[in-house]
Amino acid sequence: MTKQSGQGPHNTDSEYFFRKLASGIPGVLFTYWLSADSELHRYLFVSDQVQSLLGLDPADLRKKAGAMFSVIHPEDISGVSASIDGSVKTLMPWRYQARLKVVAGHYEWFEVHATPERQADGSTAWYGQFYSIQHYKELEFTLREREAESAFQADFQKVIASLSTEFINLSFGTIDQCISELLRTIGSFFAVDRAYVYEFSSDYRVMDNTHEWCSPGVPSLIDTQHDVQTEDFEWWQTKVREMVSGNRVVFVEALEQLPDGPERTLLEQQSVCSMFCVPIRVRGVVTGFFGVDSLRERAWREDQADLLIIVSGLLSGALERHRLESELLNQSIRDPLTTLHNRRYLMPRLNEMLSRVSRYGEHFTIAIFDLDRFKQINDSRGHLGGDFCLRRFADILLEQTRETDVVARYGGEEFVVAFSGVMEADVRDTVSRIICSVRDYDFVFEGHTLPLTVSAGIAAIGELGGIPASPDPLIQLADQRVYYAKQAGRDCLVDASGVSRR
Secondary structure, eight states: OOOOOSSOOSOOOHHHHHHHHHHTSSSEEEEEEEOTTSSOEEEEEEOTHHHHHHOOOHHHHHHOTHHHHHTBOTTTHHHHHHHHHHHHHHOOOEEEEEEEEOTTSSEEEEEEEEEEEEOTTSOEEEEEEEEEOHHHHHHHHHHHHHHHHHHHHHHHHHHHHHHHHHHHTOOTTOHHHHHHHHHHHHHHHTTOSEEEEEEEOTTSSEEEEEEEEEOTTOOOOGGGOSSEEOTTOHHHHHHHHHHHHHOOOEEESOGGGSOSSHHHHHHHHTTOOEEEEEEEEETTEEEEEEEEEESSOOOOOTTHHHHHHHHHHHHHHHHHHHHHHHHHHHHHHBOTTTOSBOHHHHHHHHHHHHHHHHHHOOOEEEEEEEETTHHHHHHHHHHHHHHHHHHHHHHHHHHHSOTTSEEEEEETTEEEEEEESOOHHHHHHHHHHHHHHHHHSOEEETTEEEOOOEEEEEEEGGGGSSOOSSSHHHHHHHHHHHHHHHHTTSSSEEETTEEEOO
């Protein structure tokens, strides 16, 4: 073999050397030519990598550049054309990013860098290269995703912190407003169409929609979702059992996943496409669920269930606190023996009634009942016998009065009923029925019949001739009439017309 003289290959053709040089560059070198009228375009030169990268024949591109534009992503074509036009007009360097279909069949991002030069005939030629920037785009996308996720998590934490503060500072009686605000905030944050809370009956066969938020234009369902019977909802009953026993979240990604049945029919009528339902626990017991609906197809976050569980935890804590406060308040305003309201509850209600007399002219009447010879019952049968009589009499009062009437144990063996929106004659009839009911009732305690009767005094606010500053004058009048009833032989009532015995 003869050793070469060190002067390189014998082929000294400049194009050969240029192509060899271009083959060592990762991108595609080119000279792109565009006629003065922009009707014709071709590549005066394009390196062979265009075939290995994009599957395009360099020889074809040297005749016409149309094949190159056929591999540009449809969404990017207008932008590429506009960037070429801009470079033609200004002769500024052409730099642009677009997606091209590669040999493997998918699109990747490429960037072009080229310098324009005007030709003598008015045409334009660009000298430059384009190369893949897919790796950088993927890195950029990953960084943006991480940045967006960090921003999302930060925003979610702010929302939860704000709602937590609101629930911590929750005033008694504002629980409904706070839950409504939570639904609005969470519904808007996750861009759902509905957010709602349902309460279960103790046997989980009935559910009631207690709170609801809807995005603008989405119809409300709450009025049609009270006392919903679920005995025939087999699929839903299975999911409820999973919520109760395993604290499981119910997720319907697409309505087509549901079996044919009443649940699917109902959700179709409500235009629901997908939904989440998260159990709400109060004192360790599932009492209902918090849910969100989407009326359109959407991609949910992978951690959507976990995020909604956090929201449900807020609701659970607020409802548990509200229930505890309600019980404590109820204990403070109710008589533990009879479960009737006590004086602490009665007096503010009477003051409210006085206020309504001043504002609206709404008169009211009170009746005071006093059990006759109650001390003798206590002395003969002990306090257990007396307590028995008090409880039975409380039952009679509740049976004979309306839910709108205020029924309270005033103290000892005295009871008060406040009647609003009732004529005085009707109050007299009601009080007479109560007295008769007590007279006819068999108060049997430990095998002994207790001879219990009751006396009553009735006083109407209109009798006072003016509106007093407090209920005391009205109470004193009724109490005085109870005394008159006792003096008249007991087992009767006294009102403005005198003694009445039936």
